Amino acid sequence: MPGVSARRLSHEERRQLAVNLTRVVTLYRSILDAYIIEFFTDNLWGTLPCSWQEALDGLNPPQLATLLLGMPREGEVARYRSVWPLTLLALKSTAYALAFTRTPGFQTPSEFLENPSQSSRLTAPFRKHVRPKKQHEIRRLGELVKKLSDLTGCTQVVDVGSGQGHLSRFMSLGLGLMVKSIEGDQRLVERAQRLDQELLQTLEKEEKRNPKVVQTGPRHPPHHVVRLREGACHALEEYAERLQKAGPSLRTHCYRAALETVIRCAQPELRRPGVQGIPRVHELKIEEYVQRGLQRVGLDPHLPLNVAALQAHQAQENRVVAFFSLALLLAPLVETLILLDRLLYLQEQGFHAELLPIFSPELSPRNLVLVATKGPLGEALSLLETEDS
Secondary structure: OOOEOHHHOOHHHHHHHHHHHHHHHHHOHHHHOOOHHHOOOOOHHHHOOHHHHHHHOOOOHHHHHHHHOOOOOOOOOOOOOOOOOHHHHHHHHHHHHOOEOOOOOOOOOOOOOOOOOOOOOOOHHHHOOOOHHHHHHHHHHHHHHHHHHHHHOOOEEEEEOOOOOHHHHHHHHHOOOEEEEEEOOHHHHHHHHHHHHHHHHHHHHHHHHOOOOOOOOOOOOOEEEEOOOOOOOOOHHHHHHHHHHOOHHHHHHHHHHHHHHHHHHHOOOOOOOOOOOOOOHHHOOHHHHHHHHHHHOOOOOOOOOOHHHHHHHHOOHHHHHHHHHHHHHHHHHHHHHHHHHHHHHHHHOOOEEEEEEOOOOOOOOOOEEEEEEOOOOOOHHHHHHOOOO
16 A cells, blocks of 8 residues: 655654645645544535535445555456545545555565464464454564563563453563553553463463473563553554445444434533443344344434434435545545654654564554664664565
């Protein structure tokens, strides 16, 4: 995927990139700040330029993936049904030109060729309870931290936002690092501690069966601490894949936006309430979804509904998807600006910092890792990007 490599930019070029990104993000702030669930209540479609509306209106999800997000199916040729406005084409080009590239500096055979759910480069005890994407991430990130520790003489590692502790366990029990984990959800901390004990028991059994194979010596499971945390975001590539499949799950945003109109009518002061996941949305009529949604936010599910108005909202499903795709197109720019801001801050504080794409983008699209050290790493940076044999 096109983009800019942070490592190839000088400090001044990085600062100029931050300025350019800020200008673009400010220009399209109305799209970025919009809540998709307010598509109907705030007439988000009407906030787009008329020429954009004409270009995007009527496009189905696969066409949006190909033409707007620039992610066609293999062998597919992009064909525009009309001439798009230059402002929309400029946005599309800018979104790719200014975002950091996610292309890694290594090329190795997939670790999931033999089994799509089990990494061949992660031993069985560390794969348990871990999804394939996460298996790849904890292995690559753990190996990077191990290399950094060896290069810098670091003896202690802190994993902030450690969740269930999969990465911490791999670093401590798999790579022999001293790890302290910090997590804000007490339930996740308790589960992490249970998984620690389960893994320790598994490793002890393997050591008894194969004493010559399993490394002996003291094992130090990660120490888990509770702290607050926040943050989440969408991945452009994953959504583009959903668009190409054009599955019924895409209607969820439209249904939720329609529900918001009913909530506002029933209780105007109740805005954007959280709605617990409603199962099998794609099998529900829109009025059925609204009734279940009303119940989940504490309102009467038997309120009289204007079914015709709800069906009119449902007819705009592709518009909802198009607006959300626009926002998602801009998301990599926001992510790049945030990463760049952190990178520049660390450099201004005297650290040597770089952004490295260490994960396979096919498995983990959000694959940039910010590495900062007190001393220069020089050629060792290339070693950090490469795969272990």
